[in-house]
C-alpha cells in the first residue's frame with residue numbers, strides 16, 4: 001500500500017475504506033471483507049453512528065491495531081473546549097481504542113478555534129496521532145493556522161474529477177497539509193463513472209472506469225476511501241498500483257468541467273445542530 005507523508009512526519013495510507021451511510025450491521029458484515037481484501041485505513045465519524053461496530057469489527061478481525069490507520073471526526077457540538085476533551089475520550093470509548101490515528105473537525109461551524117487546543121492536547125496525551133479539518137474553507141483554515149501549535153495534518157473535502165480542488169490546493173501549498181477526498185467516485189454518480197475519457201483509458205490499461213478515477217486521485221496526491229458494499233469493488237479500488245496515467249491523460253481528466261456535488265454553506269445547516277446523541281448507534 002502506497003502512503004503519503006503528513007506534515008508531522010507520519011504516514012497515511014493513500015487508499016482506505018469509508019463507512020459513511022453504513023449501518024452498524026453493514027459495518028459488521030462488510031468491514032471484515034475490506035480488512036480481508038487488504039485495507040489498512042478506515043474512515044468513520046461520530047456522526048456516522050457506527051463507531052462501536054467499527055471497533056468491534058476491527059477487534060474480531062484479529063488484525064493488529066498498530067497495522068491499521070483509523071480516522072474519526074467530531075461534530076460542532078463537540079468543539080467547545082471542555083466538551084471537546086470529553087468527546088475525544090467518548091470517541092475512543094465507542095471505538096474501544098486507546099488512540100485514533102487521525103481525528104478531524106468534521107464541519108466548519110461553532111467554536112473550532114477554541115476546540116483546536118483540546119485537539120492539540122489529545123495529540124500530546126497520545127490519544128490522537130494526527131489532527132485535521134474537514135469541509136473548512138480557506139478563511140476558516142487560516143483561523144486555525146493562526147493559532148495552531150500543531151498544524152492540521154489533513155484536510156478532508158469533496159474531491160473527484162468534477163471538483164479537483166486545484167484552487168484550494170494552490171492556496172494551501174507550503175503548509176504540507178495532505179488532501180483527503182470525499183465522494184471520490186462521485187458518490188456512485190453514473191454520469192461521472194460513464195465519462196468517455198474513463199471508458200477509453202479503462203480499455204487502454206485493462207482497468208475499470210472507477211480504477212482510472214482511483215489512479216487519478218493517487219497521482220493527484222489525494223487520499224481516498226471509497227465506500228462500497230461490493231467485495232469485487234473493494235478489491236478493484238485497491239488494485240491501482242500497477243499502472244500509471246500519462247501527463248496528458250491527467251491533464252485531460254483535469255479539463256473536465258468543474259462543479260461540486262455539495263456546496264458547504266457558510267451557516268450551519270439544520271442537520272449539523274441535531275447530530276449529537278452518539279450513544280444511539282445506527
Ligand SMILES: NC(=O)c1ccc[n+]([C@@H]2O[C@H](COP(=O)([O-])OP(=O)(O)OC[C@H]3O[C@@H](n4cnc5c(N)ncnc54)[C@H](OP(=O)(O)O)[C@@H]3O)[C@@H](O)[C@H]2O)c1
Pocket residue numbers: 017018019020021043044106134135156157181182183184185186187188189208210211225226227228229230232233234236237
Ligand atoms: N467529511 C465529509 O463530510 C464526508 C462526506 C461524505 C463522505 N465522506 C467519506 O468519504 C467516503 C466515500 O464517500 P461516499 O461513500 O459517499 O462516495 P464514493 O465513495 O464516491 O461513492 C460510493 C459509491 O460508489 C460505488 N462504488 C464504489 N467502488 C466502486 C467501483 N469500484 N466501481 C463502481 N462503483 C463503485 C458504491 O457502490 P457499490 O456499493 O455498489 O460498490 C457507492 O454507490 C465515505 O464513506 C466517508 O468516509 C466524508
